[in-house]
Amino acid sequence: MSSPAQPAPSPASESFDVHTQGIGARPEVSQGAAWATPINGSWPMVEPSLALQLLRQMVLIREFEVRCMQAYQDKKIGGFCHVYIGQEAVAVGCNAALRPEDPMVTAYRDHGHALARGMSARACMAEMFGRVDGCAKGKGGSMHMFDRANNLFGGHGIVGAQVPLGVGLAFACKYEDEVMAGGSLRRVAMSFLGDGALNQGAFHEGMNLASLLDLPAIVVCENNGYSMGTAISRGTSMGHQITAKALAYGIDAYEVDGMDVLGVYHQMHGIVEHCRATSRPAFVDMRTYRYKGHSMSDPRKYRTREEEAQYEAGDPIGRLKSRLEGAGILTEADFKAMLKELRAEVRDSVDFADASPVPSMSELHTDVFVESWGPYTGSSDPRMLGGAPRAVNFRAIENPETQL
Amino acid sequence: MTVREIEYRDALNEAMSEEMRRDKRVFLLGEEVAQYDGAYKVSRGMLAEFGERRIIDTPISESGFAGMAIGAAMMGLRPVVEFMSWSFSLVAADPILNNAPKMLYMSGGQYGCPIVFRGNDGAGGQLGSTHSWCVEGLYSNVPGLKMAIPSNPYEAKGLLKTAIRDDDPVFFLESERMLGTKGEVPEEEYLIPFGQARVARPGKDITLVSFGRPVNFCLEAAEALAREGVDCEVLDMRTIRPLDIESIVRSVKKTNRCVVVDQSWSFGSPGSEVAAQVHARCFDDLDNFVHRVHTADVPTPYATNLEAEYLPNARRITEAVRACLYLA
Numbered sequence: 001m002s003s004p005a006q007p008a009p010s011p012a013s014e015s016f017d018v019h020t021q022g023i024g025a026r027p028e029v030s031q032g033a034a035w036a037t038p039i040n041g042s043w044p045m046v047e048p049s050l051a052l053q054l055l056r057q058m059v060l061i062r063e064f065e066v067r068c069m070q071a072y073q074d075k076k077i078g079g080f081c082h083v084y085i086g087q088e089a090v091a092v093g094c095n096a097a098l099r100p101e102d103p104m105v106t107a108y109r110d111h112g113h114a115l116a117r118g119m120s121a122r123a124c125m126a127e128m129f130g131r132v133d134g135c136a137k138g139k140g141g142s143m144h145m146f147d148r149a150n151n152l153f154g155g156h157g158i159v160g161a162q163v164p165l166g167v168g169l170a171f172a173c174k175y176e177d178e179v180m181a182g183g184s185l186r187r188v189a190m191s192f193l194g195d196g197a198l199n200q201g202a203f204h205e206g207m208n209l210a211s212l213l214d215l216p217a218i219v220v221c222e223n224n225g226y227s228m229g230t231a232i233s234r235g236t237s238m239g240h241q242i243t244a245k246a247l248a249y250g251i252d253a254y255e256v257d258g259m260d261v262l263g264v265y266h267q268m269h270g271i272v273e274h275c276r277a278t279s280r281p282a283f284v285d286m287r288t289y290r291y292k293g294h295s296m297s298d299p300r301k302y303r304t305r306e307e308e309a310q311y312e313a314g315d316p317i318g319r320l321k322s323r324l325e326g327a328g329i330l331t332e333a334d335f336k337a338m339l340k341e342l343r344a345e346v347r348d349s350v351d352f353a354d355a356s357p358v359p360s361m362s363e364l365h366t367d368v369f370v371e372s373w374g375p376y377t378g379s380s381d382p383r384m385l386g387g388a389p390r391a392v393n394f395r396a397i398e399n400p401e402t403q404l
Numbered sequence: 405m406t407v408r409e410i411e412y413r414d415a416l417n418e419a420m421s422e423e424m425r426r427d428k429r430v431f432l433l434g435e436e437v438a439q440y441d442g443a444y445k446v447s448r449g450m451l452a453e454f455g456e457r458r459i460i461d462t463p464i465s466e467s468g469f470a471g472m473a474i475g476a477a478m479m480g481l482r483p484v485v486e487f488m489s490w491s492f493s494l495v496a497a498d499p500i501l502n503n504a505p506k507m508l509y510m511s512g513g514q515y516g517c518p519i520v521f522r523g524n525d526g527a528g529g530q531l532g533s534t535h536s537w538c539v540e541g542l543y544s545n546v547p548g549l550k551m552a553i554p555s556n557p558y559e560a561k562g563l564l565k566t567a568i569r570d571d572d573p574v575f576f577l578e579s580e581r582m583l584g585t586k587g588e589v590p591e592e593e594y595l596i597p598f599g600q601a602r603v604a605r606p607g608k609d610i611t612l613v614s615f616g617r618p619v620n621f622c623l624e625a626a627e628a629l630a631r632e633g634v635d636c637e638v639l640d641m642r643t644i645r646p647l648d649i650e651s652i653v654r655s656v657k658k659t660n661r662c663v664v665v666d667q668s669w670s671f672g673s674p675g676s677e678v679a680a681q682v683h684a685r686c687f688d689d690l691d692n693f694v695h696r697v698h699t700a701d702v703p704t705p706y707a708t709n710l711e712a713e714y715l716p717n718a719r720r721i722t723e724a725v726r727a728c729l730y731l732a
């Protein structure tokens with residue numbers, strides 16, 4: 001399906017058309033190929049251990065976010081706080097379809113992705129609190145969650161910014177195979193963006209590059225229907241069919257119900273493995289819904305409570321729970337025990353974050369290049385700082401050989 | 405004159421509404437400015453008064469809508485472009501820096517660009533390094549634009565009205581941290597001319613030069629220093645471009661000492677520009693080199709304690725004043 005683009009034949013024949021040259025070498029684009037099929041309208045059950053992991057992760061994220069909201073009210077968390085409640089099936093189902101070594105990048109609504117990737121609730125909560133035991137020592141904050149050990153290349157605060165970065169992660173995956181590792185790794189890179197981010201130039205430039213360079217990039221649009229107070233129909237042309245945007249770049253596009261974690265998992269697994277095999281990008285219109293406001297200060301006047309109730313009735317946690325009960329994998333008592341355990345884990349993360357120290361003042365000037373004359377103070381003669389110790393804590397470029 | 409207390413955000417709102425009533429060419433566009441009444445409620449009620457042709461919600465496409473507004477300005481309209489935060493203007497760098505300020509010059513005087521870009525500037529709310537930009541250093545480097553930075557509600561209203569009437573592109577830097585601050589604003593119309601600093605506090609021992617929100621920290625520091633017997637003169641520059649160097653020189657010739665307080669990074673900043681010009685113009689009058697208080701030369705940290713130390717604050721200003729006076 002995706003032979004790499006061949007150079008166009010030289011314009012020798014009289015039928016040569018500059019506008020369509022090379023087109024025959026491009027892969028055909030498909031919309032919504034079926035990777036797995038729902039049986040009687042529902043997706044097949046997965047291994048009990050995986051099914052329970054999906055449930056646990058979704059519940060962990062939900063409980064974590066509830067605690068974040070409380071901590072925000074208590075002024076333990078500052079700045080902007082964007083919670084993921086309602087969208088849990090997306091990060092959890094997508095992550096389960098990836099291998100741990102596949103890189104991931106997302107936007108600012110990122111606590112769920114961090115937890116799904118395997119960051120501990122403690123490290124995530126401590127970062128929210130701006131404490132030294134946070135995943136970025138309290139220096140990044142809630143919109144900028146990074147986790148090198150789990151291949152999470154950030155939450156990113158600027159809308160759309162992460163899409164070209166994600167394409168670059170895919171570029172590196174392919175480059176390592178083709179130039180350095182002899183095709184052995186075959187990693188794919190997954191990026192997430194909101195529906196509002198479709199309107200940033202960065203998205204379009206990234207998509208074009210991913211297609212042009214045949215990159216193993218999977219771009220998942222978490223389409224929750226709103227960017228802040230703007231309904232998708234008011235802010236995005238062709239908002240009813242955003243897959244059209246991907247098709248325009250020659251990228252396979254899929255619509256997935258992001259409120260059903262089994263469906264997310266099955267379909268994303270198919271998409272991921274296809275991408276791995278062909279090194280062609282994919283785009284997913286992941287239909288989901290955020291139950292809460294955009295951030296903590298949003299009174300949600302732009303939509304009705306009935307609309308919210310309708311989506312909450314199809315809650316991804318409730319849906320998986322009843323499937324598991326129906327399949328005899330989980331009882332109500334099991335679920336209660338799981339809930340209790342996860343609540344304790346999240347409560348522990350709050351206590352941990354609360355007890356974690358604030359970063360020491362010296363952290364202000366670490367992890368960044370500092371001039372040899374030292375931090376500029378402005379209130380002492382700059383020449384006097386000539387002998388100041390270089391507070392440089394800058395990671396030297398590692399020899400690529402050592403990374404493989 | 406009738407004076408009442410209103411919030412900084414309402415002062416901005418009044419300035420825009422008055423100018424829109426006065427001039428049909430003026431319109432407002434940006435994310436969430438219409439139906440949501442503004443992400444920070446600055447444009448509250450404006451959709452109801454002016455309608456959707458003049459108060460326009462845009463998608464999250466800063467490069468697109470800034471460029472579109474510049475095109476409209478070239479046609480003679482007078483757009484006011486709201487960036488929810490100046491941090492988000494970076495994705496529109498090409499239109500706002502490469503088009504708007506150069507259009508008149510590049511067209512040999514044929515096409516002007518009467519436009520206002522406005523929004524929140526500066527850190528202080530734990531928004532992390534992508535959302536905490538102080539753009540005054542970065543953007544004031546570009547010739548052709550004007551830059552205003554009001555320090556309180558009175559200044560905000562008077563300067564924004566002038567900005568909207570100005571024929572050059574104006575970068576108008578507001579402060580999210582001050583939107584809820586109340587201050588005295590007359591009901592009668594007034595405008596504040598560009599390029600005329602205000603003496604926010606007269607004094608004789610040392611001149612504090614500042615821009616925008618940190619003017620208030622200077623006043624705070626001046627109060628504390630007065631108790632130590634140090635009499636500070638505080639200048640609120642109001643605009644960074646034009647830069648009213650004459651007012652600074654006049655003050656420094658009187659006090660013989662100068663501290664510049666600028667919330668941008670130190671390297672190539674309004675603060676370094678003021679210092680260079682004061683050194684050139686007041687070389688023989690100075691008792692000490694011009695001291696500068698800036699944000700630390702690092703990306704904005706998220707943790708509250710680090711962020712508080714990163715920003716100019718009354719304590720750091722006080723220390724700089726003492727050092728400049730050889731009291732440290």
Ligand SMILES: Cc1ncc(C[n+]2csc(CCOP(=O)(O)OP(=O)(O)O)c2C)c(N)n1
Pocket residue numbers: 109157158159193194195196197198222224226227228294435464466488492495
């Ligand atoms: C370039 C840029 N412009 C504006 C913002 C402010 N902003 C943050 S989130 C957001 C809405 C994004 O909506 P969407 O992409 O749908 O993501 P969701 O919040 O629904 O997850 C806006 C306008 C920003 N962070 N970056």
Ligand SMILES: [Mg+2]
Pocket residue numbers: 194195196222223224225226227228
């Ligand atoms: Mg959205």
